[in-house]
Amino acid sequence: MSASGGTKAIVAALAANLAIAVAKFVAFLFSGSSSMLAESVHSLADSGNQGLLLLGGKKATREATPQHPFGYGRERYIYAFLVSIVLFSVGGMFAIYEGYEKIKHPHEIEHWYWPVGVLVFAIIAESFSFRTAIKESNHTRGKQSWKDFVRHAKAPELPVVLLEDLGALVGLVLALGGVSLALATGDGVWDGIGTLCIGILLIIIAIILAVETKSLLLGESAGIEAVEKIEAAIVDGDTVTGIIHMRTLHLGPEELLVAAKIAVQHDDTAAEVASAINAAESRIREAVPIARVIYLEPDIYNESDATKGADREASPGGPVPTTEH
Numbered sequence: 001m002s003a004s005g006g007t008k009a010i011v012a013a014l015a016a017n018l019a020i021a022v023a024k025f026v027a028f029l030f031s032g033s034s035s036m037l038a039e040s041v042h043s044l045a046d047s048g049n050q051g052l053l054l055l056g057g058k059k060a061t062r063e064a065t066p067q068h069p070f071g072y073g074r075e076r077y078i079y080a081f082l083v084s085i086v087l088f089s090v091g092g093m094f095a096i097y098e099g100y101e102k103i104k105h106p107h108e109i110e111h112w113y114w115p116v117g118v119l120v121f122a123i124i125a126e127s128f129s130f131r132t133a134i135k136e137s138n139h140t141r142g143k144q145s146w147k148d149f150v151r152h153a154k155a156p157e158l159p160v161v162l163l164e165d166l167g168a169l170v171g172l173v174l175a176l177g178g179v180s181l182a183l184a185t186g187d188g189v190w191d192g193i194g195t196l197c198i199g200i201l202l203i204i205i206a207i208i209l210a211v212e213t214k215s216l217l218l219g220e221s222a223g224i225e226a227v228e229k230i231e232a233a234i235v236d237g238d239t240v241t242g243i244i245h246m247r248t249l250h251l252g253p254e255e256l257l258v259a260a261k262i263a264v265q266h267d268d269t270a271a272e273v274a275s276a277i278n279a280a281e282s283r284i285r286e287a288v289p290i291a292r293v294i295y296l297e298p299d300i301y302n303e304s305d306a307t308k309g310a311d312r313e314a315s316p317g318g319p320v321p322t323t324e325h
Contacts, residue, residue, distance in 0.1 A: 073252015102192030
């Protein structure tokens with residue numbers, strides 16, 4: 001995913017959420033609707049989350065240092081994980097608390113036209129933000145389903161914005177339903193139930209985001225397509241006759257580390273092996289441009305050692321292990 005695409009979606013979501021948060025809070029002041037208060041806090045939390053994503057993107061561009069020789073690309077994962085925490089605590093838990101209080105102590109909604117008008121406006125604004133996120137995601141999603149895109153994306157910004165916008169739209173519908181039922185029945189309990197449903201929704205989305213970004217923080221390998229391209233680029237059939245084992249690791253959304261033990265001919269000279277490694281590195285970078293850190297170790301393939309399997313400590317080790325994605 002290009003950083004510019006993610007930034008565009010974040011800025012669109014930030015602008016929409018700031019405007020919506022102000023409108024919702026004004027509606028709460030005039031109507032006393034707990035759904036509107038929960039939704040205003042939700043939009044404010046989302047605005048803060050978009051600020052965190054922008055900050056993480058900026059920090060990730062810092063140059064590598066002796067203390068952090070592989071750079072700061074994972075800053076984007078850290079700030080995306082913070083987003084899930086904010087969404088869980090500030091958005092979800094607050095909404096559940098507010099909904100519980102409103103169910104225990106219901107009161108009628110005053111000046112109904114404020115919450116209804118603001119909710120309709122918010123749905124329209126969030127729809128534009130959601131449309132932008134979908135459009136930018138389609139540039140990199142390819143043939144993946146939306147579920148697979150969220151699960152396997154190495155850049156966290158677009159999946160985060162997509163889930164936030166989806167949650168915001170569903171939450172607005174729930175709020176509108178709660179307010180409408182409260183107005184129709186004259187029972188403010190429905191407003192509290194709508195607020196409670198919003199809180200549960202936000203917590204579910206926060207947990208999904210936390211699980212996915214935790215996986216990125218732990219370190220994920222390259223996708224299946226990238227691994228296949230790297231394997232094809234390494235072997236030239238002449239000096240490099242095969243891959244004994246290989247590991248890939250995302251140092252950031254757009255930076256990949258490749259480490260492989262490669263099989264060479266037993267009678268090749270050191271100069272020939274060095275030249276073959278340099279050529280393989282060039283082919284890898286051409287095939288997968290984000291593969292910026294590459295370590296290739298030459299070895300002589302040995303059938304008896306290969307039977308040890310994909311043990312990374314085996315010398316030379318077995319075949320390339322199956323990578324989970």
